[in-house]
Amino acid sequence: MLYIFDLGNVIVDIDFNRVLGVWSDLGRVPLATLQSRFTMGESFHRHERGEISDEDFAEQLCDELGLALSFEQFTAGWQAVFVGVRADTIRIMNGLRARGHRVVILSNTNRLHQRFWPSQYPEVQSAADKLYLSQEMGMRKPEARIYQQVLSEEGFTADQAIFFDDNQENIDAAQALGIQSVPVFDATTIPAFFANAAD
Numbered sequence: 001m002l003y004i005f006d007l008g009n010v011i012v013d014i015d016f017n018r019v020l021g022v023w024s025d026l027g028r029v030p031l032a033t034l035q036s037r038f039t040m041g042e043s044f045h046r047h048e049r050g051e052i053s054d055e056d057f058a059e060q061l062c063d064e065l066g067l068a069l070s071f072e073q074f075t076a077g078w079q080a081v082f083v084g085v086r087a088d089t090i091r092i093m094n095g096l097r098a099r100g101h102r103v104v105i106l107s108n109t110n111r112l113h114q115r116f117w118p119s120q121y122p123e124v125q126s127a128a129d130k131l132y133l134s135q136e137m138g139m140r141k142p143e144a145r146i147y148q149q150v151l152s153e154e155g156f157t158a159d160q161a162i163f164f165d166d167n168q169e170n171i172d173a174a175q176a177l178g179i180q181s182v183p184v185f186d187a188t189t190i191p192a193f194f195a196n197a198a199d
Contacts, residue, residue: 001096001101001102001156001160001161001162002101002102002104002151002154002156002160002161002162003093003096003101003102003103003104003161003162003164004104004105004106004150004161004162004163004164004174004179005089005093005103005104005105005106005128005164006105006106006107006141006164006165006166006167006170006184007105007107007109007117007124008081008107008109008166009166009184010086010089010164010165010166010184010190011085011086011089011090011093011105011124011127012082012083012084012085012086012117012121012124013082013083013084013085013086013187014081014082014083015081015083016038016081017031017035018080018081018083019077019078019080019081020034020035020038020077021077021080022076022077022080023065023067023069023073023074023077026069026073026076026077027067027068027069027073029065029066029067033066034065034067037064037065037066038065039064041064043057043060043061043064044057044061045140047110047135048108048109048110048134048135048140049134049135049138049139049140050110050111050134050135050136050138051138054071054075054110054111054112055071057110058071058074058075058078061074062074075112078112078113079112079113079116081113082113082116082117082120082121085121085123085124086187086190088187088190088191089187089190089191090123090124090127092190092191092194093127093128094127097127097129102129102154102156103127103128103129104128104129104130104131104132104150104154105124105128105130105131105132105133106132106141106146106147106150106163107131107132107133107134108134108140108141109133109134109135110134110135111135114133114135130154132146132149132150132153134146137149141165141167141169141170141173142167142169142170142172142173142174143173144173144176144177147163147173147174147177147179148177151179158177158178158179159178159179159180161179161180162179162180162181162182163179163180163181163182164181164182164184164189164190164193165181165182165183165184166183166184166185168183171183
């Protein structure tokens with residue numbers, strides 16, 4: 001079987017309020033104001049596809065939020081999104097690989113985060129056979145083609161794959177292609193799934 005895991009809030013806990021908190025302190029803008037303005041809009045999506053540079057993304061997002069930050073200040077906040085690794089999920093991923101299954105990560109991400117989390121959480125990269133990252137692929141979930149490319153490169157059909165993601169839109173897109181998809185609600189979802197599933 002091919003097991004496809006999202007990264008954020010599936011393998012690694014993330015919290016964008018931590019990002020906004022740092023930016024609020026550095027930019028002297030109330031946190032509530034930033035929370036009301038922050039959306040994952042078109043510039044966010046273009047950045048995740050690698051269509052705009054980190055610097056252009058920072059400038060556009062700061063404009064949207066009404067923030068006056070240097071690129072270094074922006075980056076300091078941006079990396080604060082990571083909270084910590086879900087150890088149970090890492091253990092499960094390693095166990096799947098030990099039993100001969102293929103385990104990959106499919107993440108909507110960006111160059112700034114990609115330069116940060118592998119060094120912070122080396123156990124994540126070592127628990128996967130391959131990383132499929134949106135900014136390197138030029139596409140992002142929930143676009144059908146990103147799932148199709150993963151299946152094609154891995155040599156599996158849709159009915160031979162199981163996908164875990166915390167975003168319902170991504171789950172629906174994968175299911176539409178015939179991939180068994182498991183919505184991840186919290187840190188207990190994946191351990192419970194495997195506790196109830198026959199290998």
